[in-house]
Amino acid sequence: MNAPLLDVSGLTLDLPGAHGYVPILTGLDLQVRPGEAVGIVGESGSGKSMTLRCIARLAPEGARIGGSITVGGRDVSTLKRSALRDYRRRETAVIFQDPRSAINPIQRVGDFLIETARDAGADVPAARRAAVDMLSRMGIVDPERRMGQFPFELSGGLLQRVMIASVLLSGPSLILADEPTTALDVTTQSDVLAISEELRRDSGTALVFVTHDLDLALSICDRVVVLYAGTVLELADAETIRHAPAHPYTRGLLASRPPLDERLAELPVIDGAPISAADAGGGCPFLERCPSRIPLCEKTKPKLQAFRGGQVRCHRAEELATVGSAS
Template structure:
């Protein structure tokens, strides 16, 4: 029996630039393939080439055969009947994938086969069946618009629309990146179930190896536009046979225990053309020797069904094993700090009131009677799904919102209502607490140089440090002060955002999902940087995240929020290892690969 999809010697080019080089794989009906790698590795371009949906000016060569049909070089009118019918795609952001002017029912209806759409009663019944397949009630959601649904519900709708024509192949491009942990787990379980029930082939694109291992039969690891390792999921998880794959695995913080050092891959992914004649990973590899730059290593068998592009694998294999064992070793337990409180939150409540021209005023309580303390030098985690009240609490502490009840004290300063603070007290509050937000792209003014942005913060803090000194403290060259944010990578921007927050030497740093938008290796770099800052300066931290692996590595104590209320709290190890509340149990069990 021939494979459903065969890709051979695929190259993707944008003008004179190579984006993907010599990629090949085969996928049978009912099989699932994960494509993994950092941003810039060529994952999405490979998937879009398979779908024959490359952007304007980008071309593919080589051979892509879907169920006996050649896809490369085929006319657009011949490809149109295949897209959305036999081959479908689910994109990363469910909000932008759906038309905000169409109801959910209309999204599903227009994706159904034409013969079904023609009959209204049949189409209505089929819409309800398709929504039920992804766990949604048609009576509840079919008449709604995308903005009226949660992120998880929107992603379910996008999946239902992609599957409405019963495709033989579904390509899912980072379908869970924008979702919290429990919703991510629900979507992954749903994809896995639908793929198995339908006997459908699945290509899952992700930067998270744990996600790929939890869903896929086989995993393709891409780097700088090429495949560096190709293996069954179980084999790759147990015995990675390429230094890059090992680096990706080690960069993911474990949820089971604290490690001494979070290991990141230094540097960044090069352009494919810059490494066309040598090992693409050599510049970032601890095992490279001059011969690695002499030629491009072929993807060769290293075990049953296992391929790797490393010419030195036989020599370095023991080193790979030792490196992984050392990195996974638990850190020595240290008691949490027991200093005086830097932050005291008592009975905090927040109610939002909304009015409209067509309905009465409504009230929604986002936070209800929340109380906690953070000691000097301590790190506290706030855990919960989207909508649990985490960010609302942070905004109230920062004075960006005024709570409707309760008190907030920074040391001996009452900051419950920033509107009542004097100018001097506001400046003092700004020196006591600073924040690092989730999105490094919108955190910095694009019109200011990095140096100018830091000098603004230095003027508030009066620490006497220069912009160059701050940059060197967070691991960037002082010369970056003359650059603008657009010239930096996402990880570099986040480092600058941290430097700006540290310019006033705050006693409390609020980190609101600071690594959620970053690749796993960059995540590890930023988390380790924050650890070093805490050790060096004794900075207290409030860590807001839905990622339990981050909570494990970064916090002494944890608070679990649900619908704005605390449902569980305690030492981080106690909360994660022996959760008492059913909601906390569900969060722990939602971690990919959880046993």
């Protein structure tokens, strides 16, 4: 089996708050091999974006980061200026939730894309052709005209397609995508995902795909990490998560998906609201919302343990799986 391209081990993140440091991530392990797509799924505030930002060396000011992150065997925390620039421009590429926060507002779309393609080694005419070609592959009509426009002249969805085009032009070995398709219509969404699939197959590009949409993650990712309050509750291949989820939270997420054909049906929801890592006590972070909790869950935080080919953080995983398969 290939060595991991991305190796995150024991990642912790604390951010400065009004009364000292606040825990955000509590010890995350993640390995992604070349060509693999791994989804990070969780509700709002679970730490998905912060995980990506740590990997991209874009954590907020004052962040205290523990554990280690290596990409291609290099420790990301030790990269100095020019190595960091290369790391961000060539090795990894981030697609942000909000494309406007990540693009230079006073640079024409075409200049931005040509610069990206040139960074990847193309001469100017080839970079221009590649940029136009990539825009049309992204489903952008009249790409020549778009090349001459500024970001403010484009809608959010169109701008996100430009950002994704730039990522694909830069040919990174690792794409970090943060809810990249939320602003896209369904057709473009599937085009974009097909291109990223092609890239993974042909160039061995790896993908870390952050989303709150478990179905979407399961449809494009080989493996999925379920994050809750900055803590991994389950990690398994997509098939296992879909057909034999081991954690009560994962089961709840699967059960609360909107039905495709009954839009007005009453949805089962997971009781209660998500908490942050700072609000988790000494026990299981999912305790308050868990339909299967027992007294032990209040006292002791379960360890992430190997379970049926994946990993799960639940005291009752074995027992609940037996009950589930018997019923």
